[in-house]
Amino acid sequence: MKIDIPKTWPVDATEAIAVQNRLRTRVITTDQFKSITTVAGVDAGFEQNGTVIRAAAVVLQLPELTLLEQAIAHRPTTFPYVPSLLSFREMPTVLDALAQLTLEPDLIICDGAGIAHPRRLGIASHLGVRIDKPTIGVAKSRLLGTYDELPPEKGAWMPLMDRGERIGAVLRSRKDTKPLYVSAGHRISLETAVDYVMQCTPMYRLPETTRLADRLASNRGPMPPVGTSAISKAQQMRLF
DNA sequence: GCGACAG
DNA sequence: ATCTTGTCGC
Numbered sequence: 001m002k003i004d005i006p007k008t009w010p011v012d013a014t015e016a017i018a019v020q021n022r023l024r025t026r027v028i029t030t031d032q033f034k035s036i037t038t039v040a041g042v043d044a045g046f047e048q049n050g051t052v053i054r055a056a057a058v059v060l061q062l063p064e065l066t067l068l069e070q071a072i073a074h075r076p077t078t079f080p081y082v083p084s085l086l087s088f089r090e091m092p093t094v095l096d097a098l099a100q101l102t103l104e105p106d107l108i109i110c111d112g113a114g115i116a117h118p119r120r121l122g123i124a125s126h127l128g129v130r131i132d133k134p135t136i137g138v139a140k141s142r143l144l145g146t147y148d149e150l151p152p153e154k155g156a157w158m159p160l161m162d163r164g165e166r167i168g169a170v171l172r173s174r175k176d177t178k179p180l181y182v183s184a185g186h187r188i189s190l191e192t193a194v195d196y197v198m199q200c201t202p203m204y205r206l207p208e209t210t211r212l213a214d215r216l217a218s219n220r221g222p223m224p225p226v227g228t229s230a231i232s233k234a235q236q237m238r239l240f
Numbered sequence: 241g242c243g244a245c246a247g
Numbered sequence: 248a249t250c251t252t253g254t255c256g257c
Contacts, residue, residue: 043247044247044248045248045249046249047248049249050248050249069243081246081247081248082245083244083245083246083247084245086246086247087246087248089247090247090248111246111247112246113247114245116246117246118245122246123246123247137246139246140246140247141245141246141247142245142246143244143245143246144244144245144246152244181246217249218249
C-alpha cells in the first residue's frame with residue numbers, strides 16, 4: 001500500500017513529545033469507515049541483540065480469518081524504549097512493512113495503546129493519524145488507567161478510566177485469563193473496536209492478527225500458508 | 241520525592 | 248522486547 005514515510009524522526013524525548021502534542025488533536029474516535037472486510041495486524045521484534053528492529057504486517061480476511069498477505073521489514077534500532085514513546089521506536093519499521101503490502105487493509109490492529117496513553121497518542125493512534133486509516137490498540141498490559149473488577153466470562157469488558165475520561169476497555173478475550181487493554185486508535189469508536197477485537201479472537205487470549213504478526217516479527221513458529229484460515233476447522237464450524 | 245511504566 | 252525453568256490443563 002502507498003504510504004508517506006517521514007525522512008526524519010524525533011531524536012529525543014523532548015522532540016517526540018512535541019510531535020505527540022501536535023498530532024493528538026487529529027485523532028478521531030468515532031466510526032469513520034465504510035465496510036471492513038480485511039484486517040491487518042502489525043508488530044515488532046528484535047534481532048542482533050536488539051540493535052535491529054524487525055517489523056511484521058499480516059492481512060486477514062473477515063470473518064474467516066484467512067491469511068491473505070504478509071510482509072517483513074528491518075531497520076537499525078535508534079530510539080530507546082521509553083514508556084509512552086513506544087511509537088518512535090517501532091513505527092518507522094512498521095510503516096516499511098505496511099508499505100510492502102499489495103492489499104490495502106480496511107483496519108489495522110496494533111500491539112500497544114491507542115488513546116489509552118498519557119497524551120492520548122499511543123502507537124495505534126499515531127499510526128492511524130499518520131496514514132489516515134482506522135486503527136485499534138490492543139495491549140497485553142496496562143500503560144495507565146484504573147478499572148473495576150472484571151467478570152471472568154469471555155466477552156466481558158469494563159471501561160478503563162484516566163482523569164475522569166474513558167480511555168479504553170479492559171476486555172476478557174478468553175474465560176479465566178488475563179484481560180486485554182483495548183483502546184480506539186483512529187477513526188473508530190471504543191464499542192466498535194471491542195467488537196472487531198472479539199471477531200479476531202475466536203480461540204486464544206490474543207487476536208489472530210496480533211498472534212500472526214507477533215510470530216512473523218519474532219521468527220518463532222510456522223505461519224499458516226497464505227490463503228488458508230488461521231484457525232482450525234473445528235473452530236471455523238463454531239463460527240457458522 | 242516516590243512509585244508506575246504499552247513493547 | 249528477550250531469556251529461561253518449571254508447572255498446569257486439555
